[in-house]
Amino acid sequence: MSNMRARMAGIVSRTTIRDVARTAGVSVGSVSRALNGGKNVSARVARDVAAAAEKLGYQPDLQARSLRTRTTGMVGCLVSDLANPLYASIVQAAEARLREAGLLMIVGNTANDPARERAMVAAFRSRRLDGMLVAPGSDENDRAWRELAAGGAPVVILDRDVPGEDDVPWPAVLVDHREGARTATRYLIGLGHRRIALLTPGARMRPGRERIAGFKAAFAEADIDPAGALVCLQESSMDFAQGDALELLRRDRRPTAIIALGTRILAGALRAARDLGLSVPRDLSVIAIGDTDLAAVHSPAITALRWSLEDVGRAAAELLLQRLRGTSGEGQSRALLPVDLVLRESCVPPTAT
Amino acid sequence: MSNMRARMAGIVSRTTIRDVARTAGVSVGSVSRALNGGKNVSARVARDVAAAAEKLGYQPDLQARSLRTRTTGMVGCLVSDLANPLYASIVQAAEARLREAGLLMIVGNTANDPARERAMVAAFRSRRLDGMLVAPGSDENDRAWRELAAGGAPVVILDRDVPGEDDVPWPAVLVDHREGARTATRYLIGLGHRRIALLTPGARMRPGRERIAGFKAAFAEADIDPAGALVCLQESSMDFAQGDALELLRRDRRPTAIIALGTRILAGALRAARDLGLSVPRDLSVIAIGDTDLAAVHSPAITALRWSLEDVGRAAAELLLQRLRGTSGEGQSRALLPVDLVLRESCVPPTAT
DNA sequence: TTGAAAGCGCTAACAT
DNA sequence: ATGTTAGCGCTTTCAA
Numbered sequence: 006m007s008n009m010r011a012r013m014a015g016i017v018s019r020t021t022i023r024d025v026a027r028t029a030g031v032s033v034g035s036v037s038r039a040l041n042g043g044k045n046v047s048a049r050v051a052r053d054v055a056a057a058a059e060k061l062g063y064q065p066d067l068q069a070r071s072l073r074t075r076t077t078g079m080v081g082c083l084v085s086d087l088a089n090p091l092y093a094s095i096v097q098a099a100e101a102r103l104r105e106a107g108l109l110m111i112v113g114n115t116a117n118d119p120a121r122e123r124a125m126v127a128a129f130r131s132r133r134l135d136g137m138l139v140a141p142g143s144d145e146n147d148r149a150w151r152e153l154a155a156g157g158a159p160v161v162i163l164d165r166d167v168p169g170e171d172d173v174p175w176p177a178v179l180v181d182h183r184e185g186a187r188t189a190t191r192y193l194i195g196l197g198h199r200r201i202a203l204l205t206p207g208a209r210m211r212p213g214r215e216r217i218a219g220f221k222a223a224f225a226e227a228d229i230d231p232a233g234a235l236v237c238l239q240e241s242s243m244d245f246a247q248g249d250a251l252e253l254l255r256r257d258r259r260p261t262a263i264i265a266l267g268t269r270i271l272a273g274a275l276r277a278a279r280d281l282g283l284s285v286p287r288d289l290s291v292i293a294i295g296d297t298d299l300a301a302v303h304s305p306a307i308t309a310l311r312w313s314l315e316d317v318g319r320a321a322a323e324l325l326l327q328r329l330r331g332t333s334g335e336g337q338s339r340a341l342l343p344v345d346l347v348l349r350e351s352c353v354p355p356t357a358t
Numbered sequence: 359m360s361n362m363r364a365r366m367a368g369i370v371s372r373t374t375i376r377d378v379a380r381t382a383g384v385s386v387g388s389v390s391r392a393l394n395g396g397k398n399v400s401a402r403v404a405r406d407v408a409a410a411a412e413k414l415g416y417q418p419d420l421q422a423r424s425l426r427t428r429t430t431g432m433v434g435c436l437v438s439d440l441a442n443p444l445y446a447s448i449v450q451a452a453e454a455r456l457r458e459a460g461l462l463m464i465v466g467n468t469a470n471d472p473a474r475e476r477a478m479v480a481a482f483r484s485r486r487l488d489g490m491l492v493a494p495g496s497d498e499n500d501r502a503w504r505e506l507a508a509g510g511a512p513v514v515i516l517d518r519d520v521p522g523e524d525d526v527p528w529p530a531v532l533v534d535h536r537e538g539a540r541t542a543t544r545y546l547i548g549l550g551h552r553r554i555a556l557l558t559p560g561a562r563m564r565p566g567r568e569r570i571a572g573f574k575a576a577f578a579e580a581d582i583d584p585a586g587a588l589v590c591l592q593e594s595s596m597d598f599a600q601g602d603a604l605e606l607l608r609r610d611r612r613p614t615a616i617i618a619l620g621t622r623i624l625a626g627a628l629r630a631a632r633d634l635g636l637s638v639p640r641d642l643s644v645i646a647i648g649d650t651d652l653a654a655v656h657s658p659a660i661t662a663l664r665w666s667l668e669d670v671g672r673a674a675a676e677l678l679l680q681r682l683r684g685t686s687g688e689g690q691s692r693a694l695l696p697v698d699l700v701l702r703e704s705c706v707p708p709t710a711t
Numbered sequence: 712t713t714g715a716a717a718g719c720g721c722t723a724a725c726a727t
Numbered sequence: 728a729t730g731t732t733a734g735c736g737c738t739t740t741c742a743a
Contacts, residue, residue: 019510021736032714037738045712062508067484068421068430069736072719077421079485087453088446097441100467104474109481111464114453128462131420132432155415157372272655279657299651302625304632374720385730390722398728422720425735 020061029057040065071133079109080325081129083122085142087114091267091295091314092140095163098318099138106326108135117142123149130156136325141165143209159328161321166211176328176338178321182212185310185344186219186264189292192346193262194223197354198290200233202253202260204246204270205294207238216294220264235260239270246273254281254289261355262290268297275303290352305350312344373414382410393418424486432462433678434482436475438495440467444620444648444667445493448516451671452491459679461488470495476502483509489678494518496562512681514674519564529681529691531674535565538663538697539572539617542645545699546615547576550707551643553586555606555613557599557623558647560591569647573617588613592623599626607634607642614708615643621650628656643705658703665697 026033031050039046039054046054057063071077080103084092100110111134113125122142126149129137137153140163150167153160162177169175186203193201201220208214217236224231237253239246246265250273253260265271271293275285283289285305293300296311320340379386384403392399392407399407410416424430433456437445453463464487466478475495479502482490490506493516503520506513515530522528539556546554556573558566570589577584590606592599599618603626606613618624624646628638636642638658646653649664673693 019736022738023736033737034714034716034739035712038713041738047712050713064480064484064509066425066486066736068486069425069719070738072419072422072425072721072736073738075719088443088450090441090443090446093441093443093446097467097469100440101469109464109466109485111462113462114450116450116454127417131417132462133419133421156417268651272651275657276655298621298625299655302621302629302652303656304629372720375722376720386721387723387731388729391729394722400728403729419720422735423722425720425737426722428735 019066020063022063022065024061025054025057025063028061029053075133077133077135078107079111079132079134080136080138080329081125081132081134082110082112082138082140083115083125083129084112084140085115085117085122087112090297094314095140095318095321098315099322100318102319102322103326106322110138115142119143119146119149122146123152126152126156130158134158136160136329138163138321138325139165139167141167144168144211159325161325161328163317163321164212166214174339176324178317178324178340178342180212180312180317180342181344182215183219183222185294185312185346186216187223188219188344188346189264189294189310190220190223191227193264193290193292193352194227194229196262196290196352198262199229199355200235200258200260201262201264202235202237204237204239204250204263204265204274206266206270213238233260239266246270247277248273250274250277251280254278254283260289262292262352264292264294266294268295268299271297271307272299286351286353287356290355292346292352296347300349303351307351308349309347310344311347312342316342372419373416375416375418377414378407378410378416381414382406428486430486430488431460432464432485432487433489433491433682434478434485434487435463435465435491435493436468436478436482437465437493438468438470438475440465443650447667448493448671448674451668452675453671455672455675456679459675463491468495472496472499472502475499476505479505479509483511487511489513489682491516491674491678492518492520494520497521497564512678514678514681516670516674517565519567527692529677531670531677531693531695533565533665533670533695534697535568536572536575538647538665538699539569540576541572541697541699542617542647542663543573543576544580546617546643546645546705547580547582549615549643549705551586551615552582552708553588553611553613554615554617555588555590557590557592557603557616557618557627559619559623566591586613592619599623600630601626603627603630604633607631607636613642615645615705617645617647619647621648621652624650624652624660639704639706640709643708645699645705649700653702656704660704661702662700663697664700665695669695 022033022036026036035050036054039051082096086092096112103110115122115125136159138161144166162175164180167175203220205213205216208217224234239249254277263274265274278285278289285291291307293307293309296309300307300309375386375389379389388403389407392404435449439445449465456463468475468478489512491514497519515528517533520528558569561567561570577587592602607630616627618627631638631642638644644660646660646662649662653660653662
């Protein structure tokens with residue numbers, strides 16, 4: 006079979022617009038018009054072209070088209086860790102919205118590596134993507150963001166504070182981690198807890214920074230001694246969190262409550278508590294940051310801070326589309342999404358010690 | 359700033375190879391040669407071109423290039439559910455390998471929707487991707503796979519049995535779910551269990567089919583009455599699994615052991631057991647299919663079937679690269695990856711009932 | 712309404 | 728070793 010031969014040789018002869026024109030007995034211009042806008046085409050030509058295209062299995066070459074139209078119909082999405090279900094959900098939601106708008110989303114995984122981040126930015130630029138969604142690994146990768154700006158394509162940042170040019174902040178979708186952390190902390194304080202530990206990775210990034218701020222704010226507004234406010238910065242690895250949590254829970258004046266991020270750190274804390282014979286919630290109250298499967302499914306079910314990943318993705322897509330359509334004048338360029346506290350079974354007043 | 363104006367107007371004037379040629383004082387041909395292969399270029403030209411390109415911030419237009427070279431440097435990856443951490447890990451591993459080889463991976467999410475699957479196949483074809491990795495939602499979407507084949511680009515299938523053309527199977531990376539399920543079942547039987555339930559979603563797809571086959575094979579080879587082999591087909595939703603599991607565990611001759619897939623179904627089963635006051639492992643032994651965070655972190659830790667997601671992704675990428683390089687003659691076109699049983703705390707001999 | 716032709720930015724064949 | 732030029736497949740003026 007010739008298709009087979011062609012494939013093996015790497016020479017695939019594809020049907021072009023000229024083939025369609027020939028079989029339809031019209032000019033290439035007419036085919037183009039018929040297949041696209043449909044303006045200025047007689048019914049006869051439209052019919053013949055459609056028939057010919059169908060018969061030949063014609064698929065227009067979008068690369069060639071975008072060479073002319075200067076628009077690729079593709080937007081890039083740069084994520085620092087695709088294997089993180091949180092990111093995956095956001096990406097998915099954004100993709101759905103962009104697809105609706107007829108755009109193809111390309112996701113790139115930077116694995117938290119600034120060098121890869123830069124490489125992917127360059128790759129995206131070279132591919133002439135119409136726009137980009139970026140969830141950077143850190144807030145500061147100046148070179149990469151400068152390059153991004155240079156590309157000229159609109160960019161929307163996800164939940165990061167990236168320094169903009171000339172004090173004009175980048176369009177961004179932000180999550181109100183500060184308010185979320187404050188709510189959670191206030192809740193625990195209200196329950197009577199005084200020694201509360203916040204387990205979160207670095208203040209290097211916006212979410213961590215904001216959480217720490219909200220955490221401290223809750224102590225401040227309750228006007229209680231913040232000596233019990235324990236901020237523990239963690240790497241995101243489970244084992245590390247577990248060892249760290251063990252150390253934390255072994256102190257003689259150990260925290261009576263813990264606020265722990267995500268799946269890994271939360272899991273580490275839970276295992277540490279178990280290993281020390283501490284029962285949740287009797288001996289230790291726990292709040293999860295992020296409503297993961299683990300939090301929902303654990304026994305007892307873990308009270309959690311939740312925000313809508315779908316909303317984040319969708320809002321980001323919306324912001325980008327707005328930019329793409331050039332209607333950037335109207336509408337906000339930044340969105341701040343709320344965080345809710347989902348009450349479950351893992352928090353009770355501390356037992357007197 | 360003109361860049362600003364251009365951006366707002368949507369007219370971004372990019373520097374082309376001609377600009378570089380002009381500033382370097384050479385012809386476009388020389389620039390092309392200097393920037394690519396580097397063959398037949400004097401040191402002087404190479405230097406001047408590099409300087410000019412650097413100065414202008416020149417980024418070659420890969421779209422235009424691929425119009426000539428008939429190769430895009432992009433491969434597509436079609437996944438039925440990106441938010442599933444299993445897929446995400448596979449995608450990540452494949453992406454890493456392809457990146458090494460200088461290829462850009464484009465992931466498309468089909469959300470288990472055959473229509474979207476076909477649409478994405480068409481989109482990928484039109485974009486002239488060099489190759490594709492496909493993790494279909496179901497084994498049968500004939501129209502889509504026929505289209506795929508028609509595109510002429512090599513395709514590698516992930517863990518699915520897709521009917522090939524002319525009895526020649528597609529290149530594929532498969533996981534040995536059958537052997538995994540058999541090992542798990544054999545282990546439980548060896549422990550003394552006779553009434554074992556397998557909780558897995560549909561036999562519509564290869565993994566489910568294979569697991570069921572392995573499960574039954576274990577009963578057959580032990581030469582024991584398979585009446586206790588309970589195959590429960592589930593949808594993937596947690597609540598459904600929980601209700602289903604409740605019903606299952608309420609039977610008067612309830613299973614003494616459960617093999618449950620993933621996070622949601624496993625969670626449903628665990629919650630159902632808890633609600634009925636059944637203790638794991640004393641009253642119910644549990645094996646997880648897939649070594650998720652939940653399985654590792656649960657108390658007691660859940661014995662689990664594990665296979666390397668990284669290996670799946672990497673093997674798929676490798677197979678595709680092999681095809682791309684045209685060295686398809688040598689080497690296997692299919693890979694079968696092993697499944698291990700990770701022993702933990704959730705399985706003990708059944709208590710006499 | 713239609714066809715002819717220019718050209719998007721690049722590479723590769725051909726000339727020099 | 729370098730410059731010139733013909734396309735890659737498409738859209739889009741410009742004439743007819």
